[in-house]
Amino acid sequence: MLRGPLGKAKYKPKFSGHDTFPFRYAWLTKIVHYLEDGDIKKIKEFEKYKLQTMSEFGVGLNMVKSMRHWSQVTKVCDKNFQLTEFGKFIFSKKKAADPYLEKSETLWLLHWMIASDPNLTTWFYLFNYHPSLIVNREQVINELVQIGNFSKWKGVSPNTIKRDVDCFIRTYLVTHKKGEITEDSIECPLAELGLLQQTYTKNEFELHKGTKSSLSQGIFEFALYDYWSKQNNQIITFEKLMYDFGSPGKVFQLDEKSLEEYLDNMAQSSNKVFQFDKGAGGLRQITKIKDIKQNQLLNNCYKKVA
Numbered sequence: 001m002l003r004g005p006l007g008k009a010k011y012k013p014k015f016s017g018h019d020t021f022p023f024r025y026a027w028l029t030k031i032v033h034y035l036e037d038g039d040i041k042k043i044k045e046f047e048k049y050k051l052q053t054m055s056e057f058g059v060g061l062n063m064v065k066s067m068r069h070w071s072q073v074t075k076v077c078d079k080n081f082q083l084t085e086f087g088k089f090i091f092s093k094k095k096a097a098d099p100y101l102e103k104s105e106t107l108w109l110l111h112w113m114i115a116s117d118p119n120l121t122t123w124f125y126l127f128n129y130h131p132s133l134i135v136n137r138e139q140v141i142n143e144l145v146q147i148g149n150f151s152k153w154k155g156v157s158p159n160t161i162k163r164d165v166d167c168f169i170r171t172y173l174v175t176h177k178k179g180e181i182t183e184d185s186i187e188c189p190l191a192e193l194g195l196l197q198q199t200y201t202k203n204e205f206e207l208h209k210g211t212k213s214s215l216s217q218g219i220f221e222f223a224l225y226d227y228w229s230k231q232n233n234q235i236i237t238f239e240k241l242m243y244d245f246g247s248p249g250k251v252f253q254l255d256e257k258s259l260e261e262y263l264d265n266m267a268q269s270s271n272k273v274f275q276f277d278k279g280a281g282g283l284r285q286i287t288k289i290k291d292i293k294q295n296q297l298l299n300n301c302y303k304k305v306a
Contacts, residue, residue: 004245005118013121015164017069019062022171022188031071032091075113104214137203172196218301220262238284
């Protein structure tokens, strides 16, 4: 029996919504600005206004549907297409941290929002459940089909799962042509994170586990706080932070050494939200010592390190 969030009796899988398109560089910015301009009704009542939104966004019908999907799953807006503080902080017309996705901090934040969400079945499965660093396309499709059959997931077909797995791969993969990387090599901004790499075998890829040079201390602490908010414990062990479903260790594909370095560095953080203790007998645990608002955590993500 599958453990964790995907194994819950009332779990409802999601393998669609993106219409096979990973999100593009300008999409989230366009959606945020569109909603800030007061056009939320057109987005919510999409079927009624689809021709108008297609014209105003300058893309086809399926891409508009995909833009709606990605704006929600990245937590840029909520289920009712109300902008979140997170979405406004990064993409707002008035004052934005990174509206054109030029900073790796933003990409890691967007990855965290997607891959830590159990409602996005393929993403959550591959970063949190998949037992191997090797991602074989056909094998992953078969694994998800078998899990769905065993768990009696309703309304899920192998073709839907196949399209979702294909979209996952295209979200994170840099396509090399004749040894060169061009603008066309990256379909989705998240490919810049280097989390998925092509192997020498067709339709087989490898997750990059270990040190992430572009993953800043601020991003790690944002993710830790977000993960913490979903737990019931005041104290969390190192092992849980490393291996639990939806944890920073899993979602960022860290190794134990990398995780411990981030935890050690928390002592130098300006806000000191957490405390990392190494007890007797090798017991390592993390304690939250104060609360902090999300916008302060986001500000910390973009602070320049001297």
